Amino acid sequence: MTLRRKWEEKFFHVMSGIITLAIVFVLVHLIWSIVAKGASLLSWNIITQPPKGTFYFGGEGGGFLNAIAGSFYLAIGATVLAFVVSLPVALFLNIYLIKYQRLLIGIRFFLDVLWGIPSIVYGAFGFLILMYLGYRNSLGAGIVTVAALISPIMIRAMDEVLKTIPIGLQEAAYAIGSTKTETAFKVFFRQALPGLATAILLAFGRGIGDAASVLFTAGYTDNVPTKLSDPAATLPLTIFYQLQSPSEDMQNLAYTAAIILTFIVLCTSITARLLYRKK
Amino acid sequence: MTKRKLIDNISSKWMVASLSFFLLMPLAIAFGLIVKSSGLLENHSIGNLITSSEWSPMDGEFGFLPFIVSSLWVTITAILISMPLCLLSAIYLSQFAPKWMLRFMHPVIDILAGIPSVVYGVWAVLVIVPLVRDDIAPFFHADSVGYCILSGAIVLAVMSIPYILNLLLEVFRHIPVELGEASLSLGATKWETIKKVFVRKGGTGILSAFGLGFSKALGETLAVMMVVGNVVQLPHSVFDAGYPLPALVANNYGEMMSIPTYDSALMFGSLLLFVIILLINIFFRYIIYKSEAL
Numbered sequence: 001m002t003l004r005r006k007w008e009e010k011f012f013h014v015m016s017g018i019i020t021l022a023i024v025f026v027l028v029h030l031i032w033s034i035v036a037k038g039a040s041l042l043s044w045n046i047i048t049q050p051p052k053g054t055f056y057f058g059g060e061g062g063g064f065l066n067a068i069a070g071s072f073y074l075a076i077g078a079t080v081l082a083f084v085v086s087l088p089v090a091l092f093l094n095i096y097l098i099k100y101q102r103l104l105i106g107i108r109f110f111l112d113v114l115w116g117i118p119s120i121v122y123g124a125f126g127f128l129i130l131m132y133l134g135y136r137n138s139l140g141a142g143i144v145t146v147a148a149l150i151s152p153i154m155i156r157a158m159d160e161v162l163k164t165i166p167i168g169l170q171e172a173a174y175a176i177g178s179t180k181t182e183t184a185f186k187v188f189f190r191q192a193l194p195g196l197a198t199a200i201l202l203a204f205g206r207g208i209g210d211a212a213s214v215l216f217t218a219g220y221t222d223n224v225p226t227k228l229s230d231p232a233a234t235l236p237l238t239i240f241y242q243l244q245s246p247s248e249d250m251q252n253l254a255y256t257a258a259i260i261l262t263f264i265v266l267c268t269s270i271t272a273r274l275l276y277r278k279k
Numbered sequence: 280m281t282k283r284k285l286i287d288n289i290s291s292k293w294m295v296a297s298l299s300f301f302l303l304m305p306l307a308i309a310f311g312l313i314v315k316s317s318g319l320l321e322n323h324s325i326g327n328l329i330t331s332s333e334w335s336p337m338d339g340e341f342g343f344l345p346f347i348v349s350s351l352w353v354t355i356t357a358i359l360i361s362m363p364l365c366l367l368s369a370i371y372l373s374q375f376a377p378k379w380m381l382r383f384m385h386p387v388i389d390i391l392a393g394i395p396s397v398v399y400g401v402w403a404v405l406v407i408v409p410l411v412r413d414d415i416a417p418f419f420h421a422d423s424v425g426y427c428i429l430s431g432a433i434v435l436a437v438m439s440i441p442y443i444l445n446l447l448l449e450v451f452r453h454i455p456v457e458l459g460e461a462s463l464s465l466g467a468t469k470w471e472t473i474k475k476v477f478v479r480k481g482g483t484g485i486l487s488a489f490g491l492g493f494s495k496a497l498g499e500t501l502a503v504m505m506v507v508g509n510v511v512q513l514p515h516s517v518f519d520a521g522y523p524l525p526a527l528v529a530n531n532y533g534e535m536m537s538i539p540t541y542d543s544a545l546m547f548g549s550l551l552l553f554v555i556i557l558l559i560n561i562f563f564r565y566i567i568y569k570s571e572a573l
């Protein structure tokens with residue numbers, strides 16, 4: 001082995017290792033720098049009280065319960081709605097269409113493409129529908145838009161799980177006289193349950209963190225929404241607006257809100273991962 | 280028996296209805312955006328809209344060139360930054376690293392992918408903007424306030440790493456081990472094998488991963504918008520402020536109802552974004568599909 005070849009090998013081995021470490025470092029640095037900046041303001045009041053004072057210049061205490069509650073309402077509503085349409089699609093693909101492999105490939109291809117559409121386009125489209133129907137920005141409109149955004153992710157994640165169920169199980173269910181629906185909901189659904197839970201959590205995490213789609217559709221308010229037609233504040237938008245505020249107190253609040261959002265999302269993705277590993 | 284049949288019937292219909300809904304959704308989006316932007320297209324030709332850089336909504340001038348150019352600057356710079364990083368990291372994880380390292384990195388990649396855009400934005404404002412203003416720009420003898428194309432590109436690069444890296448790891452996993460073993464047995468070093476066998480064999484897959492990363496980055500809104508400066512101009516260097524398309528749409532929806540045809544223009548902006556990203560996605564997904572089918 002010539003010296004040059006040996007050094008090239010060494011160089012790229014070390015170099016690629018360093019880069020991989022750097023990626024881990026970025027994750028740690030991201031979380032650390034936000035926590036370092038916002039942790040001092042973290043208190044019980046901030047998560048249990050709606051804001052007092054005006055929108056841009058807070059500084060009179062109060063927290064962002066409006067955004068936390070709004071985000072949860074929105075993400076949970078959207079996840080439930082997405083689930084109601086996603087599970088049937090995923091089951092349909094793996095039970096009814098299992099014999100039509102070409103069609104199946106086509107639909108999966110299509111869903112992957114759908115996944116690539118940016119959330120701002122969903123937001124703009126949702127807003128357009130709202131204008132057309134003559135409704136105002138509201139929690140309900142936000143839920144529908146976010147549901148449309150996270151459904152392709154949910155379907156594909158569920159599909160990946162259902163795909164692994166052996167066809168023999170399906171045949172066995174038919175052999176004892178089950179209808180397709182019974183096979184789908186009693187056999188497949190139960191068999192894939194942990195994986196499906198992971199899919200739901202993934203979609204939830206994506207939904208609660210997305211801002212561009214709710215920017216147009218959910219609106220913003222200082223109050224906790226009480227019905228679907230109320231506007232709803234969300235954590236990502238709160239962070240965004242607070243950071244743009246000229247007042248430094250308000251900007252500092254944005255870091256605290258960012259800690260809370262990151263914490264929620266981290267819990268979701270770690271739980272999703274643990275569930276899947278158990279299976 | 281009839282009750283079971285009935286349930287079966289209803290649930291099948293619901294399944295078909297749900298699926299049709301998703302199949303029709305992109306058509307509905309395209310249709311809605313086209314109808315809404317027709318108000319703008321009546322008085323302006325598409326060619327004129329995307330090549331003019333005259334942007335003053337009050338006078339009815341809608342030139343999208345500054346936004347398109349800014350989007351391209353930010354996205355291409357971001358991909359140029361993340362490309363070598365992702366490729367080397369994917370090579371390390373799939374070829375050099377011990378197995379536990381890959382097991383450790385999978386959750387790290389997932390977590391990075393799950394962090395919301397706005398949190399990346401906050402991090403960028405805290406860390407990237409001062410870095411660009413105080414260190415990177417002076418190093419290149421440039422003057423910058425920090426809110427510029429480069430800051431947007433860096434945060435986009437970081438955000439696209441988990442997405443691209445995941446796709447790349449998938450590509451390397453699909454390459455048969457025997458190919459590498461054949462090369463090693465001929466006396467090639469590990470790196471030579473990677474360079475001449477794996478990267479070449481996975482070429483189309485690698486290209487597609489970057490293509491999809493590009494389209495993902497192109498549609499990214501909030502994190503970029505928070506650090507890119509949002510000034511309507513044709514940027515001349517990465518230290519100039521830019522105004523990408525998604526930021527244009529997101530920033531102005533509030534006032535768009537008060538200026539005539541402004542709403543049409545913003546919907547046209549969304550339409551442009553939608554069509555470009557859809558085409559890129561279809562193209563590269565098709566390449567992946569073809570290379571997997573072989």
